[in-house]
Amino acid sequence: MEAIYSDASQIADAAVTQIGQKGSRTSDRALDRALTHPIGGFLVMALMFFVIFWITITGANIPSRLLSDLLLGTVYQGLHSLAVSPSAPAWLSGLLIDGVYGYRLGIVGDAAADGHFLPAVHPAGRFRLSAPGGLQPGPTVCRCRRAWQAVASMMMGFGCNAAGVTAARIIDSPRERLIAMLTNNFSICNGRWPTLILMGTIFIGAAAPPALASLVAALSVVAVAGLGILMTLLVSWGLSHTWLKGETSVFSLELPPYRPPQILRTLYTSMVDRTIIVLWRALLMAAPAGAVIWLTSNITLGDATIAGHMVNLLNPIGLLLGLNGIILTAYIIAIPANEIVIPTVLMLTLTLGRNIAGAQSGVMLELDNSQVYTVLTQVGGWTLLTAVNLMLFSLLHNPCSTTLLTIWHETKNLKWTVVAALLPLSIGVAVTFMTAFLTKILA
Secondary structure, eight states: OHHHHHHHHHHHHHHOOOTTOOOOOOHHHHHHHHHTSTTHHHHHHHHHHHHHHIIIIIITHHHHHHHHHIIIIIIHHHHHHHHHTTTOOHHHHIIIIIIIIHHHHHHHHHHHHTTTTSOOOOGGGGGTTHHHHTTOOOHHHHHTTOOHHHHHHHHHHTTOHHHHHHHGGGOSOHHHHHHHHHHGGGSOOTTTHHHHHHHIIIIIGGGSOGGGHHHHHHHHHHHHHHHHHHHHHHHHHHHHHTTTOOOOOOOOOOOOOOOOOOHHHHHHHHIIIIIIHHHHHHHHHHHHHHHHHHHHHHOEETTEEHHHHHHHHHHHHHHHTTSOHHHHHHHHHTTTOGGGHHHHHHHHHHHHSOOSSOOOTTSOOOOOHHHHHHIIIIISOOOHHHHHHHHHHHHHSOOOHHHHHHHHHHHOOHHHHHHHHHHHHHHHHHHHHHHHHHHHHHO
């Protein structure tokens, strides 16, 4: 008994610090004192998030660019060469190579080139550095009833929304986990960054004085990203006070011992649990979509293709939203991934109007910025309002099919999957309509 009490006393002396008494100086306590500091904790957490952003958006480009060049360059041209030798029908090679393969690998290749399906590896959590940062929940986050773990899910969404939804598993509360999944779409994934940057550069930046063009373009993209974070907090607050009303979970966090990062285990978990699974779901969704976009652009009914009929049908709605029918059609037939929206818009604009760039129906098209501006303004009739509302709609529209499939796998609930699709879409329609309406009144 005396030995037990003696051991307990030694443990207490090493672990417990009395008020007014200096604790023992150990490396763990020194790190804790710095990492849980009200200012230092935020700085460390900000640094970790910067690293996450860099790995997600930039660092993953190194291996993924090689994959993109292989799939969209060598293999794609090789398949066309093979199709010529046995004299395959043009419609069959167009459907299978330009449609199914080109669209499918275009999604995967473009996404890989942007690091879209290579979500950030987060080794900080493997050696406990993420835990002290979690002790710094801001008042805004708490007022919106966002579990602090949901911030990590939101950050992952800036690489890929499907990966961000998967990352919501770390949230203990089922209610708060669902809120995080429903609002992750407001984090701008890599598939939407090219659209925002392009619109900000060739329209908004071009409207500013030349010396300030790049700054104005960058600020416009940052403003849209900031609006996405604001919408995340507002919608989270709304959901937590309406459909998903409930008590906020108690925030508790254990500080385990520091340990070295398990790099191989972290890489394996990230690759298998996020990259490969999400990539496989994208392939499943992209194959039929590739066939659909090629068929709608090549099958003629009456005096127009199916895509042409869709554009004419949606054009009145698009004009009410400050957009047009081609943009809405592109978002419908390019739902498997946001990377394909601009190439689809360019293809439809040229094939349904003056084809000044030699576009082929159903084949993805990529042009440089000056050519894009010429096509959109001279052929498509775009204005600055069209570009601004496209940026807003790109932020607020429904999630891609891969993200919706991931939400279904995580929730096993059709109701919440439908809500995840319609909630941001309804917000996007309302915001773009109000923007177009106010612009018309003020003009």
